[in-house]
Each structure stands twice: as C-alpha cells, then as structure tokens.
Amino acid sequence: MLDVRLIEEKKDEVIQNLKMRKFDTSVIDKIIDLNSERKKLISIVEDTRSEINSKSKEIGLKIKSGENADDEKAAVSKLKASIEEQEKNLGEVDKKISDILLGIPNLIEEDTPIGDDEESNLEIKKFGDIPSFSFKIKDHATLGEELGMLDFETAAKLTGARFVVYKGMLARLERAVANYMINFHCERGYEEIIPPYIVQASTLYGTGQLPKFGEDLFKIEGRDWYLIPTAEVPVTNLLRETILKEESFQKKYVSFTPCFRSEAGSYGKDTRGLIRMHQFSKVEMVQITDAESSLKAHEEMLESGCMILEELKLPYRAVRLCTGDIGFGARKTYDLEVWLPSQEKYREISSISNCWDFQARRAKIRYKKDKKNYFAHTLNGSGLAVGRTVVAILENYQQADGSIVVPEKLVDYMGGIEVIKPS
Secondary structure, eight states: OOOHHHHHHTHHHHHHHHHTTTOOTHHHHHHHHHHHHHHHHHHHHHHHHHHHHHHHHHHHHHHHTTOOOHHHHHHHHHHHHHHHHHHHHHHHHHHHHHHHHHTSOOOOOTTOOOOSSGGGOEEEEEESOOOOOSSOOOOHHHHHHHHTOEEHHHHHHHTOSSOOEEOHHHHHHHHHHHHHHHHHHHTTTOEEOOOOSEEEHHHHHHHTOTTTTGGGSOEETTTTEEEOSOTHHHHHGGGTTEEEOGGGOOEEEEEEEEEEOOOTTOTTSSOSSSSSOSEEEEEEEEEEEOGGGHHHHHHHHHHHHHHHHHHTTOOEEEEEOOTTTSOTTOSEEEEEEEEETTTTEEEEEEEEEEOTTHHHHHHTEEEEETTEEEEOEEEEEEEEEHHHHHHHHHHHSBOTTSOEEOOGGGTGGGTTOOEEOOO
16 A cells, blocks of 8 residues: 555656556546545544533533533534534545555556566576477376376366366475475575465455455355465464564565465466466465565565575576566566476466565554654565476476476475386
8 A cells, every 4th residue: 555645745756657557547636635635624623622622621610610511511512413523524535545545556666677568577587408308298287197196177076177186296296395495494584384274354455465356366155254365465464553673573484375366367378287276385485574674685585486496406587577567566576487398488486576565554564663663564475386386397307208307305305206107
C-alpha cells in the first residue's frame, strides 16, 4: 500500500512511475480529493470533541456551584449526536481511500527495464553449459510416467486436472530436494517456519493477494479461510501489527509448504506435466528488514538461489524483471530461470522480490529506530520451487535408457542412491 502523504507530496512522480506499469492513474486525483475531505472531517470531529469537553467542564462547574445546567446538558447531547454522524462520515471516507489504495500497485525502481512482457527482461547472469544429448530426449512428464513414478491419470481421478501423484523414488527425490534446500538456508542464518496452510482473508490483504487476486485463490466454502498460494503469505504476516525493537528488526525465515493456486487465466498454458499445477511444493525465503538493509538483503537472496542451482549443476540464467512483467506488490524483482531441454528454453524457477514498505503498510509491520517507528521492508523469494527443480533434474540428468542420474549434492539425501531407474 502506498503512503497517501507520498502521493500528495510527489503526485507527478507517483503518476509517472505508475504509468510505467501501464496503470490507470486517474485514481490518484480521487485519492487526493478524498484525503482533503478526510482532513476537513477530522478537523470538524476534533472541533466538536473540543466543544463537548468545554461544555462538560461548564456543566461540572455549574453543578458544583448549585446552578442549573440543563441548557448545557442539552447542548452536549446535541453535540454528541452530531459527532456520531461526523465520525460515520469520516469512516466512510477512510474506507473509500483504503479501497482505492488496496488496488494501486507498488512503485517500481527507476532503473527497472522498460518493456511490455518477459521478452524485455534484462539478463544479468548465466551459468552452466546447455547440455547436449546423443539420443532423442524426453520431457519430464514422459520420463516420470515411463519410470512409473509420476501418475497424472490417477491424480485426475482423485481430484482433476493439474494434479499429480508422486511415487517411489521421485517422491523421495522431491523430499530430498526440499530437505537439501531447507538445510541450505538454515545453515545461512534463516529460521525454519512451518506455518498454517490455511489463512484468513486479512492475512492475504497483508501481503497483497487480496483484493486484486482473489480469483487465483482457493477459498474454503462457508469460512473466511483460504488455502495459501505461497508460504510468503503466512510467514510475512508472522509480524503483522508488530513493532520490532531496534536490536531485533532484521528477520530471516525459510519455509517449506504446499502451495495452492487456481491458475485462473492460464487456460491452455503448460497443461502437460508439473510446470503449472494447482498444488505444488515450494521452499520460500522471507526477510523483514529496516529500510537501509533491504537492498543488500535482496542481493543475498538472489545469491542464495543462484548457489542452489549451481550446487545442483543446473544451467540457469538470472534476469531483472521489466516494467510489464514485475508483480503487483514488488518494487524490484529478479527471476531465476532454469534450462529445460525439452522446451529448449529457460523457465522460471524462482522469483525474488523486494517489496520495500508496500506490504508492511498493509500488515502494519514496523520497527523502532532512534525512538521513532518506521515501516519495515519485506522481501520474499522461492528458494526454490521444488516441483520445478525436480522437472529440471529429470530433463537435464536423463539418460538414454530413461533412468535419471541423481545430482551429486542430493545423493546423501537420497540415502546413497545415485541413479533412479524404471520400477
């Protein structure tokens, strides 16, 4: 959520920034007009309260001296009735302002690459050689099915499309990948969190999934509950409505959870395999910092994602997202994209975003510094998407006989198994 004062004080800059996202900035003038009305109403309410206090003192003095105070009491009753109406009007204006602010995306860094879509993202790093194969390669879905360890047909009977049953060694591989990633981050100072997988609407408002992205969520009928789309939601909200002390305001969390997304609007995209599922697993990094530390924290999170892919020896590239591809709540985002041989292109495996104080204003996460309270900066990023990592391993480590070599870094997590063979 943007600061109304910032909008008022730097209106032209805010408008120009939001235009880079192709956002309809006509609401900015409406925000300013409503806030002007709000200030007037606050002044009226304060004047009325002051008058009530003054009249109440008069009543006290008259009663003390034995005088009749009926006129003053009547005046106070009338003032109290009027302030109820004034406060109601103020509440309505506050809600209008809040409703508009909740629909305005975050500002983006001025050096963000300009572009309409992912084609304009800026490559900043590339690692690994594109693998060459002496045999006809298969995609991960075919490999998994022929191994007898990815069962999309049974999952469709159980639930529907975009679900899968992992079996045998691929179930173990998914668990191995997650355990390796969790340990990697914990060894670097992250605190492991296992949060609820169901959250209230207010929690989703805090991180920006609501109200704008409600159609992407799974809501539990009859309850104010939603399945989490990412661990970012509950983990960031651990500190909702909290003021952190100066010596402890930098937090680093890591969480491995299932994630649930309706994939609204993705009809016809990645319908085969594990790339775009309704349920998938992800290891999520979350950092909550002071304003001065967030840029450094962002680079550290990017480095962690890169190191995991390098330790797994998976070819990848890192890109800086452009104005047309950056997310609603992000101010600056890096994506990590892993090479998929069957598609002959890089596909996203992690998105690492610095949201500045955008989420913290919504969730009221603050820290105290020099005896003043400031809104924190929040950062989040996949470290990494577990299912997509399995996809990349299957495709990049496939052998001519359909077996899969286990990356060296995962052998111990697989109980010493070095090759996954057909069952």
